[in-house]
Amino acid sequence: MIARLAARNLRRHFRRTLITTIGIALGTALSLFSIGLGDGGHLQMIENGVRIGQGHLTVQMDSYLESPSTAKFLPDPEPFLAVLENHPGVRSVFPRIRGEGMLATAYAAEGVQFQGIDPSRRGEADLFRDSIAEGDFLSASDGAHIFLGQKLAQRLKVKVGRKTVLTFQDSAGEITSTLLRVSGIFRSGSSAIDGTICLVPIGTLQRALGMGQGVTSLAIYLENPFAQEAVYRQLERSLPGGSAGLYHWQTLQPDLRDYVVLDDVFGYLIYAIILFILAIGVLNTVLMSVMERKREIGILTAIGMGGGAVLRMVLLETALITLIGIAGGLVLGLAVNWYFSVHGLDLTSFSTEGWDLAGTVIDPIMRSKLRPHRVFQLCTAVFLLSVTMGIYPAVKASRTEPVEAMEKP
Amino acid sequence: MSNGENQPVLATERLHKRFSKGGRTIEVLRDLEISLPRGEIVGILGASGAGKSTLLHIVGGLDEPTSGRVLHEGRDIFGLSEYELASFRNRRIGFVFQMHYLLAEFTCLENVMMPGIIAGHDRNDLLGKSKELLVRVGLGERMDHRPGELSGGEQQRAAVARALVNNPSLVLADEPTGNLDALTAGSVRDLFLELNRDLGTTFLVVTHNRDMAAKFHRRFELKNGALHAEV
Numbered sequence: 001m002i003a004r005l006a007a008r009n010l011r012r013h014f015r016r017t018l019i020t021t022i023g024i025a026l027g028t029a030l031s032l033f034s035i036g037l038g039d040g041g042h043l044q045m046i047e048n049g050v051r052i053g054q055g056h057l058t059v060q061m062d063s064y065l066e067s068p069s070t071a072k073f074l075p076d077p078e079p080f081l082a083v084l085e086n087h088p089g090v091r092s093v094f095p096r097i098r099g100e101g102m103l104a105t106a107y108a109a110e111g112v113q114f115q116g117i118d119p120s121r122r123g124e125a126d127l128f129r130d131s132i133a134e135g136d137f138l139s140a141s142d143g144a145h146i147f148l149g150q151k152l153a154q155r156l157k158v159k160v161g162r163k164t165v166l167t168f169q170d171s172a173g174e175i176t177s178t179l180l181r182v183s184g185i186f187r188s189g190s191s192a193i194d195g196t197i198c199l200v201p202i203g204t205l206q207r208a209l210g211m212g213q214g215v216t217s218l219a220i221y222l223e224n225p226f227a228q229e230a231v232y233r234q235l236e237r238s239l240p241g242g243s244a245g246l247y248h249w250q251t252l253q254p255d256l257r258d259y260v261v262l263d264d265v266f267g268y269l270i271y272a273i274i275l276f277i278l279a280i281g282v283l284n285t286v287l288m289s290v291m292e293r294k295r296e297i298g299i300l301t302a303i304g305m306g307g308g309a310v311l312r313m314v315l316l317e318t319a320l321i322t323l324i325g326i327a328g329g330l331v332l333g334l335a336v337n338w339y340f341s342v343h344g345l346d347l348t349s350f351s352t353e354g355w356d357l358a359g360t361v362i363d364p365i366m367r368s369k370l371r372p373h374r375v376f377q378l379c380t381a382v383f384l385l386s387v388t389m390g391i392y393p394a395v396k397a398s399r400t401e402p403v404e405a406m407e408k409p
Numbered sequence: 410m411s412n413g414e415n416q417p418v419l420a421t422e423r424l425h426k427r428f429s430k431g432g433r434t435i436e437v438l439r440d441l442e443i444s445l446p447r448g449e450i451v452g453i454l455g456a457s458g459a460g461k462s463t464l465l466h467i468v469g470g471l472d473e474p475t476s477g478r479v480l481h482e483g484r485d486i487f488g489l490s491e492y493e494l495a496s497f498r499n500r501r502i503g504f505v506f507q508m509h510y511l512l513a514e515f516t517c518l519e520n521v522m523m524p525g526i527i528a529g530h531d532r533n534d535l536l537g538k539s540k541e542l543l544v545r546v547g548l549g550e551r552m553d554h555r556p557g558e559l560s561g562g563e564q565q566r567a568a569v570a571r572a573l574v575n576n577p578s579l580v581l582a583d584e585p586t587g588n589l590d591a592l593t594a595g596s597v598r599d600l601f602l603e604l605n606r607d608l609g610t611t612f613l614v615v616t617h618n619r620d621m622a623a624k625f626h627r628r629f630e631l632k633n634g635a636l637h638a639e640v
Contacts, residue, residue, distance in 0.1 A: 299510040304499020
């Protein structure tokens with residue numbers, strides 16, 4: 001009976017109910033779109049960040065974190081690789097050497113971050129491999145070649161096929177140089193990356209640095225980035241101990257981590273504002289409905305409806321209007337998210353240059369990524385907030401004095 | 410307390426009601442006493458503002474007296490909790506107001522069923538009882554009509570059926586014919602008399618219409634806060 005009364009109360013002011021429902025639906029859809037795009041953008045940034053950097057998880061010497069140096073390397077990565085390559089949660093593992101040095105040509109010299117990679121491994125350095133502007137990617141794991149960013153090449157006035165000299169400290173602390181010929185030039189879209197990073201075959205660097213088979217890190221890429229914590233805990237138990245440790249990308253790329261956290265906080269603020277506006281709309285609708293029905297509530301009270309039943313009736317009205325709004329918002333929000341997950345939001349018209357931030361590249365085409373638990377969280381928040389807003393009108397209605405409510409007009 | 414057949418359906422003891430308004434104190438009811446045996450139909454007459462509606466609201470548990478007691482079948486209704494009082498109004502009292510106060514969104518039948526639904530009665534039993542009452546008050550053909558589709562007299566008849574659906578021991582009517590023409594008012598009065606005679610329902614009817622009360626068992630005039638029996 002209470003449910004029927006509540007449903008009819010909503011139906012009798014159909015236009016007002018509809019406007020409030022549409023408001024809830026649009027707010028829910030807007031929040032879903034915003035969450036999907038934000039999470040999708042973060043995921044793209046993190047994926048690009050870990051592809052440029054050290055993977056979702058990284059094995060490296062513990063002392064490397066405090067002061068990175070090619071002297072702090074894993075002399076024998078094989079026992080680690082044996083565990084990592086057989087773990088079901090691990091998509092791929094790439095041995096890496098990372099260091100800093102000076103790259104010089106006959107015209108100029110620039111400080112660079114060099115990365116030793118194995119070009120024969122499928123999936124390695126895809127971000128750079130897919131961004132070739134001139135020439136070719138590295139081919140042999142021990143060739144005397146270098147693959148560098150376009151801005152760096154411009155500053156060094158070097159072209160494909162020309163010679164460069166990379167100077168760095170070897171593992172014994174001695175300054176050493178190696179001659180490398182430019183195999184290709186990449187353009188990632190990030191001026192910071194294109195102006196500082198160069199790739200060299202890992203075997204060439206191992207030889208030049210005097211590391212033997214050693215590497216500075218093992219970059220681990222996961223099948224499911226959202227399962228990072230679970231895989232981390234499993235690997236931490238099964239990897240060999242010693243002075244090498246397993247690290248999250250959040251530890252190795254704190255700028256990116258902080259940006260994502262800060263952006264999430266701003267996102268939550270925006271959702272809070274949207275939800276607050278929604279809640280005011282719900283409060284307004286329910287309060288008006290209760291005030292208009294003062295006499296009716298008075299008569300129901302007079303014929304024996306208790307305050308508790310009146311309270312439940314008004315709360316049920318609030319819940320109904322909210323649930324319908326959420327259902328509409330879900331349909332609209334999921335449809336919009338699906339569109340932007342397939343087609344993406346193209347932001348290339350806003351900048352001819354690519355964007356880089358917090359040590360990673362931002363894709364100019366943002367793709368939405370909406371996870372079920374985020375949808376559940378939002379819908380729960382909208383529902384609870386709306387029903388909370390219904391408490392005041394419901395309590396007011398439950399305290400209706402029948403005599404006062406039924407005073408003759 | 411027993412609620413046996415021997416107890417009066419309604420009895421008041423030194424009922425007092427005082428209002429304060431604009432710094433003035435108005436004594437509406439002064440040590441008012443009335444006793445209604447089961448099966449009586451009693452009229453309360455009086456000028457506008459004499460306190461007739463206030464008396465009805467207090468004996469119906471809608472308003473509280475400043476002092477004094479209201480005993481329903483021997484039980485002090487203001488000793489009940491808020492929940493118990495709502496349940497008492499629902500099950501033991503039937504209200505008929507000057508305005509019909511039917512719920513506009515519900516059909517005539519649904520309006521009549523409403524107190525029974527609130528009481529949690531079996532839906533099928535309630536449906537049968539409500540239809541029977543509507544036939545009895547002459548609305549057998551208007552059950553599925555909404556209040557807006559009924560005439561003033563029909564609306565008031567539906568309100569009477571609603572008041573009776575839970576078999577109350579007392580029906581309180583506050584100016585039930587106040588908004589009706591003389592002919593329709595007469596038919597509502599006759600309905601009260603018929604229901605009183607056939608069902609034995611006790612009625613306390615507030616009215617300023619002497620013709621309305623002329624055929625009731627007893628009549629009182631409310632004057633200066635006290636009831637004066639009319640012969």
